[in-house]
Amino acid sequence: MLVHSRGGRWATWIVFFVLFLPLFALPLLVVVAASFATNWSGAFPSGFTTGHYDAATTGDSLQALTTSLATALTASVLALTVGAWAALAAASLKERGKQAMDALFVLPVAVPSVVVGLAILVAFSKPPFLLNGTRWIVILAHTVLVTAFAYQSVSAAILRLDPMYEQAAASLGARPSYVLWRVRLPLLLPSLNAAAGLCFALSMGELSATMMLYPPDWTPLPVQIFAATDRGSLFTGAAVAVVLMGTTLLVLLAVSRIRTKASYR
């Protein structure tokens, strides 16, 4: 801590709690509170029930949860593969080419995701690229959106990777492909790991592009939450939201527990 006096430290903590706690933590607590309530007319919710969770973990909502998990897992794996590949390729390009690649992969982040959704809808609604109405158009949109983040985090990691390791490997007679699989990728593993978690979390929460694309038999959880609150079932929506939040956090926790040998460096 940079603040040394006791009084200064207290003041800093108070500012932190007053400014940041209401912004970051309290809204989430409110959702949790709402998910257990039957009624909310005063300052606090009233009536306690776990009934909303019965609805949130069965039927359509359960279906939506598995849909979201399947979409997020597929999209993350695809995004990580494509993003890491592109980042490795970009690293071997000259300055110009690398800038072009960086620009290409920042597009899905820079462009509003609703626009990306619309673009994919228009592009894949006619044969021979007819994906509209299938689950694949949702997975495709998620992949495009999260690949940008995978590319950026892997790019940053490659930049930090000391070239002396690949040079040492090359001096020992290792072909470039051998160096990639035995040295570079293992050393990048911690970053790939982190990128996977980021992609998964982003995909689990994606709503705006999904809204434009999802077919009736492939409704991800955020759409379910939106639909529930839209028709006035706020408490059910809150319960589904808590399920979404809990599942995402659990998966992220699991991913963060994966330690690689390289992360002990």
Added chain:
Amino acid sequence: MTGIRFDGVSVAYGGNTVLDSLDLTVEPGEVMALLGPSGSGKTTALRAVAGFVRPASGRVFIGGRDVTALPPHRRGIGMVVQQYALFPHMRVADNVAFGLKAQKLVAKGEIAGRVAEALEMTGMAAYARRYPRELSGGQQQRVAIARALAIRPGVLLLDEPLSALDAQLRSGMLTELARLHRELPDVSILYVTHDQVEALTLADRIAVMDRARLRDCGTPQELYRRPRTEFTASFVGNANLLPVRVEPGYVSFGGTALAVATESVAVGASATLCVRPHLVGLGDGPNALRGRISEVQWRGSTHRLYVEVDGHAVKADVRELRETPALGDEVTLHFASEDAVLLSAGVGDG
């Protein structure tokens, strides 16, 4: 038996020449030190042999084969760098086995034996199961050397291998490297260093580099006793360089006549007289120089005196003095005629 030959090798980064037409031959089995200050081009020369920089012009030969256009992994070299570059995700044994596996040099069953042999040679056999992060700097350096030797390269490139070690470890490793070279007499070693002690101790020959150019090349004794350029004289052994005028049979330094061999330089010309500080004595004698003490440094077994003679600080390393002279004291220095080397001014410093 494999040697290295640089044939007019130049390297430039964005119009900035970092290595200027280097011609140098490392004989098979020879230890050649590339000695120079930072930015002298010595590491660039080594990287040109390894294949990590591409010469703008000139050719590099390893064992008579032109490798200029070959990628690093096809050059058959071993390399050890200052920061060791051990793979952090592999155990010591896997690090050492890396080259053997990557090149499929030996049958699977023989890898363990070759790894054990290389680790034995560097005294690291007991650490095979450790990860690099569990080793000290000196131990990591030994593993890096074992890794390079496991593939039995004809050429070993060492890039400031001891710079990251503390002084005591460094002298130990110097002894080790000398022993390794005795055990592997066929391996040619190119040893990049800025440390003259390392170069003088290990090398069969030293190539002195400065500002992208090769300035001098010869055995350590030649360079030390008979330097050919001012740069060599001052960089190797930190010699006194006195500006003198050549007269028939002697040279004059300020108003003092000094009797040294003058055949190499024309009478009347300006020249530089090079005398090693440890060959300068305190007290009266031949070639006496009178001056005032401007600085005294105690170095344990010796005293380093700086004596102001005709506006020049002359360095003298003398055996530890019982009574340290005071600053400003007037003293006389002397040196034997045969200990001085006369360099015609500006030779080799273009």
